[in-house]
Amino acid sequence: MKLEEKNLIVKRAYKSVYKCDDCIVKVFNEGHPKSDVFNEALNTARVEETGLDIPKVKEVTQIDGKWAIAIEYKAGKTLEDMMESDMKNLEKYMEDFVDLQLQVQSKKSPLLKGMKDKLARQINGLKDLDATTRYELLTRLESMPKHNKVCHGDFNPSNVIVGKNGKMTVVDWAHATQGNASADAAMTYLLFALKDQKVADLYLKLFCKKSDTAMQYVQQWLPIVAAAQLSKENELEKDFLMRWIDVVDYQ
Template identity: 40%
Template sequence: MNEKLYRQINSLNQIDDNQKSNLLKKLESFTYENKLCHGDFHLFNLIKKDNQVLVIDWVDSSAGDVRADIYRTYLLFSQFSLELAEVYLQLYCEKSGLLRSEIFQWAPIIAGARLSESVSTENSERLLEIINHYCPL
């Protein structure tokens, strides 16, 4: 995960070199135990079969910090419904014991990575606002 995030942020041309450097330093400062992360966990990657929910589309999976994976899901959900994103995060924090602040420290990194993906349905200005909020110039 770390290598992919580094590449994505390093490829950004929507932010200046100073801010890019700050994001990369922030990424390098994180310490964590590598865990399995989905990398693209959202409602369209879930299939209900009988009484089970199956998670599909593991093409973006990697070893990394689960807090980054959680924030990415929050970011994806919040694109369509902030209420859904907040419920997801609240439940995840309650069940895992993780703090919201621990997860949100990944906000500028994941927003930068998402910005590099140039997804047509994503609001680039929203991602830049997140980056600027958590990692100002």
């Protein structure tokens, strides 16, 4: 597989993404854990098996000594681009976005990793939090109900592709787990709040209304998922996430 610089779509700290024929090819930096690459491919394949119409894994390979995943290409715009260029219709877009998230969460995939286990590992590995705060977060996590719904883990409008016919497709399943839908919603809320608090509040209102979930219940997950997001070590997000962890009134 030959990749050219002109086909580069996006470059991240640990990977470069290319458009190649009928696929998207993610090429990971040297030293990126091989297990993470295979885990992303495995997650995607397991979500495929739920019947959700997502871009399918085509190949895991090596390109110039670097691990790469080839995934089916879906033509269209991101929902994020559509929201930002047509703010007057934001609420309609957000309704569709929440409906899509609920469709994902209606599925089950018994072989996906458990969300609570993953969150516990992320919190335990945090160097920026003292032992007492980690203990309080883990105690709260343990007390939360354990569910087994398919959860994307990074469900935001940049990961939703809208085709010319209006059909929406969810991409990037690297962080998928089986777990509690409200925890997944709390993560989505935080991702919105990092950019725009009003948009985040609109999302949470619609999610709670459509799923018949108490807003307070989703909010109980916020310090836990903020700590999990902190584990990604994005310096630009650190102060914001620490505030969500610090404002917790542990009971």
